[in-house]
Amino acid sequence: MIVYLFDIDGTLVRVGGAGSRSLERVMAARYGIANATRGLQFGGKTDPGLVGEIFQACFGRAPTATETAEVIAAYLEVLEDELDRSIAEARFRVLAGAVETVAWLRGRAEAVLGIATGNVLAGARAKLVRAGLWEPFGFGGYGDDSAVRAELVARAIERAHARLERTPHAVVIVGDTVHDISAARACGATVVAVATGADTRETLTAAEPDALIDSLDELPAWHLARFAERMRA
Ligand SMILES: [Mg+2]
Structure with a gap:
């Protein structure tokens, strides 16, 4: 086989940017940080790896395992909404x-x-x-x-x-x-x-x-x- x-x-x-918009919404809602994914290269990265890069850029440190899990859980709550927005906007x-x-x-x-x-x-x-x-x-x-x-x-x-x-x-x-x-x-x-x-x-x-x-x-x-x-x- x-x-x-x-x-x-x-x-x-x-x-159409649904992933980055979702992470930005999470970082804004939980940590009050705007444009948290600006400058980040998403291609080929992993979701937990991206959360790690965002924490390094925003806080100068790695997230704890709990923080990573919480950010990803919150990301999943808004992702469907952002995917549907990309579909509505033909992106x-x-x-x-x-x-x-x-x-x-x-x-x-x-x-x-x-x-x-x-x-x-x-x-x-x-x-x-x-x-x-x-x-x-x-x-x-x-x-x-x-x-x-x-x-x-x-x-x-x-x-x-x-x-x-x-x-x-x-x-x-x-x-x-x-x-x-x-x-x-x-x-x-x-x-x-x-x-x-x-x-x-x-x-x-x-x-x-x-x-x-x-x-x-x-x-x-x-x-x-x-x-x-x-x-x-
Ligand atoms: Mg890819």
């Missing part, structure tokens, strides 16, 4: 080829689909449900698992092993940032970078993914070429 682990933001969807987008490629892979007997995202599980679900893309993914690794991307990717791979009850032929990470690439490398996974998100084609190329595509429309052809011998066997 070939396990695909998809990133969410910049890979499957763009949420929520399902990226080109996402629906079609996920459906195509789902129809392949040799492919298994999961998620590897820095979003906490509830945030991942809120985003993917709105994209009509929650149901195809049976498992994943999330920001709840670790603030470190390579660790949550490792958890997703462990869960894939548990589901398959054997070691897959290949694990393919699909993501839009250099962080997806480095996390895949740390886990010994293959990585397809898609240039629809935070990092440019040039930045992604420099990080040497196994493949670089301009949209998910190109993934089925890559899959067929890469695993042709496997499928003939």
